[in-house]
Every structure is written in C-alpha cells, then in structure tokens.
Amino acid sequence: MLRRVEYAVVMATQDMREPTFLILAALANGKKHGYALIGEADELSGGRVKLKVGTLYAALDRLQAEGAVASAGEEVVDGRHRRYYELTDHGVAVLGDEVARMEQNLEQAKARLRMRPVPPVAVRLS
Amino acid sequence: MLRRVEYAVVMATQDMREPTFLILAALANGKKHGYALIGEADELSGGRVKLKVGTLYAALDRLQAEGAVASAGEEVVDGRHRRYYELTDHGVAVLGDEVARMEQNLEQAKARLRMRPVPPVAVRLS
DNA sequence: CATTAATAGTAAGGTGTTCGATATATAGCG
DNA sequence: CGCTATATATCGAACACCTTACTATTAATG
Numbered sequence: 001m002l003r004r005v006e007y008a009v010v011m012a013t014q015d016m017r018e019p020t021f022l023i024l025a026a027l028a029n030g031k032k033h034g035y036a037l038i039g040e041a042d043e044l045s046g047g048r049v050k051l052k053v054g055t056l057y058a059a060l061d062r063l064q065a066e067g068a069v070a071s072a073g074e075e076v077v078d079g080r081h082r083r084y085y086e087l088t089d090h091g092v093a094v095l096g097d098e099v100a101r102m103e104q105n106l107e108q109a110k111a112r113l114r115m116r117p118v119p120p121v122a123v124r125l126s
Numbered sequence: 127m128l129r130r131v132e133y134a135v136v137m138a139t140q141d142m143r144e145p146t147f148l149i150l151a152a153l154a155n156g157k158k159h160g161y162a163l164i165g166e167a168d169e170l171s172g173g174r175v176k177l178k179v180g181t182l183y184a185a186l187d188r189l190q191a192e193g194a195v196a197s198a199g200e201e202v203v204d205g206r207h208r209r210y211y212e213l214t215d216h217g218v219a220v221l222g223d224e225v226a227r228m229e230q231n232l233e234q235a236k237a238r239l240r241m242r243p244v245p246p247v248a249v250r251l252s
Numbered sequence: 253c254a255t256t257a258a259t260a261g262t263a264a265g266g267t268g269t270t271c272g273a274t275a276t277a278t279a280g281c282g
Numbered sequence: 283c284g285c286t287a288t289a290t291a292t293c294g295a296a297c298a299c300c301t302t303a304c305t306a307t308t309a310a311t312g
Contacts, residue, residue, distance in 0.1 A: 180271065180272070183290075
C-alpha cells in the first residue's frame with residue numbers, strides 16, 4: 001500500500017541577519033504594522049539600523065512564508081491603512097533560538113577576550 | 127589649483143555573520159593556524175558550526191585585507207605546512223564592537239520576550 | 253494648490269558572505 | 283594500495299540584504 005507523504009519544507013534558513021532579528025524582536029511584545037517596524041528597529045538598535053522598505057517587506061514575506069510571522073488584521077487610523085503582523089508560536093521559537101545562539105557566542109567571545117595578555121600601557125607611573 | 131584627493135574606501139561592512147565572528151573569537155586568545163580554526167569554531171559554537179574550508183580561507187583573506195587579522199609566521203609540523211594568523215589591534219576592536227552590538231540586541235530582544243503574556247498551560251492543576 | 257509625512261507596497265540591479273565542490277600534498281593505517 | 287586526516291587553496295552558485303526608484307492614498311501644512 002502506497003502512502004502519500006508531505007514533507008515540511010525545512011528551508012535551509014541560512015543565517016539570520018540583523019534586520020530580520022530586529023523585526024522579530026520588535027514583534028515579540030505584540031503585533032505591529034509594517035511601517036511601525038522601521039521605527040522600532042531604529043529604537044531597538046539604538047539608532048544604528050534604519051530599515052529600508054525594500055528590506056522590510058522582503059523580510060516580512062520571507063518570515064511569513066517560513067511561518068514565523070502572520071498577518072494580524074487591518075485597521076484604518078486617521079484615514080491611513082495599517083496592516084498588522086504578529087509572531088506565530090514558531091516565530092517565538094525562532095527568536096528564542098537566535099537569542100540562545102547569540103548568548104552562547106557572546107559568552108565564548110568575551111571569555112576569549114578576557115584571556116588576552118594585558119595590553120601595554122602608554123604611560124606607566126613608577 | 128587642482129588637488130588630487132584620495133578617498134578612504136569605507137566599505138559598508140554589512141554585518142558580520144556567524145562564521146566570521148567565530149574566527150575572530152577563536153583568534154582572540156592567541157594565534158592559530160587556518161585549519162585549527164575549524165575545530166575552534168566547532169568548539170566555541172558547541173558543535174553547531176562546522177566551518178567549511180571555502181568559508182574559512184575567504185574570511186581570512188577578507189579579514190587580512192581589512193586589517194583585522196595578520197599573518198603570524200609559518201611552520202612545518204609532521205610534514206604539514208601550517209600558516210598562522212593573529213588578531214591585530216584593529217581586529218580586537220572589531221570583535222569588541224561586534225560583541226557590544228550583540229549584547230545590545232540581545233538585551234532588547236530578551237526584554238521584549240519577557241513582556242509577552244504568559245502562554246496557556248496544557249494542563250492546569252486545580 | 254503644492255508639498256511633506258505616514259502608510260503600503262513592487263521591481264531592478266547589485267554586493268558580500270557562505271556553501272559546495274574540487275584540487276593538491278603529506279602522514280599514517282589497514 | 284587506497285582511505286582518512288591534516289593542511290592549504292580556488293571557483294561558482296545561492297541567498298539575504300541593500301539601494302534606488304517607482305506607484306498609491308490620505309492628512310496636514312505652508
């Protein structure tokens with residue numbers, strides 16, 4: 001007897017870059033509309049990252065296809081159309097994994113940096 | 127009077143990916159030869175990252191061109207040729223910046239995750 | 253009335269890092 | 283003699299992201 005089997009497309013999901021990470025992090029405390037994420041990423045990164053709309057919507061498409069983010073309704077505020085996005089359970093897990101990975105790399109790197117010999121001091125007082 | 131002006135190539139320096147980060151971290155506690163970095167990255171990442179040779183040597187070339195890593199002599203051990211690499215002062219700074227950036231993103235993401243409502247529990251004991 | 257800001261997209265073209273495969277050489281092991 | 287491990291290296295494909303540049307709608311501001 002033959003069975004038809006569906007495989008989950010695991011989608012190698014190469015490696016998450018900062019813009020994508022910040023989008024997930026921005027959605028972690030509740031749904032947001034697309035444009036708001038530009039400001040959130042700016043804030044979360046301390047002004048370092050200015051998301052471009054091209055980057056933003058491409059990332060949202062990718063994350064939705066991957067099942068980490070889902071549409072969460074639309075709204076009209078002051079005549080402006082807003083489309084909301086939220087993290088799925090899978091998205092929370094993805095972000096959690098990324099956080100764990102960064103935490104580990106961070107600790108290891110800091111430990112290695114601590115092992116370095118003290119750098120020579122410019123002026124040594126006798 | 128015309129002046130000839132040279133511009134520093136600022137090299138947008140996108141965003142550092144995990145393999146590159148691990149290479150820098152692996153070199154933070156002393157010089158290593160190229161191939162040894164594969165094992166170091168494996169260890170630092172808790173077995174998650176298996177550096178590919180293509181990635182390794184491409185990254186080393188890039189980091190040397192950028193002045194973050196420098197050659198630190200050669201050696202022949204058991205008939206095997208080893209070429210050593212070490213972090214420059216600039217490389218230490220680059221790694222330090224990356225650590226700081228990760229630390230910030232990490233804290234922000236964890237704070238947001240903490241703001242989430244408690245997820246429903248599968249079985250609740252009365 | 254024209255412009256700017258907020259909001260949502262799409263498309264073309266390009267960069268940089270990593271992956272996968274391949275090549276070369278030596279030492280050791282069965 | 284071939285296989286595995288150590289070691290160096292190169293090349294093309296894949297892919298996330300970037301930049302620039304558009305289209306559209308509504309509200310507010312000059």
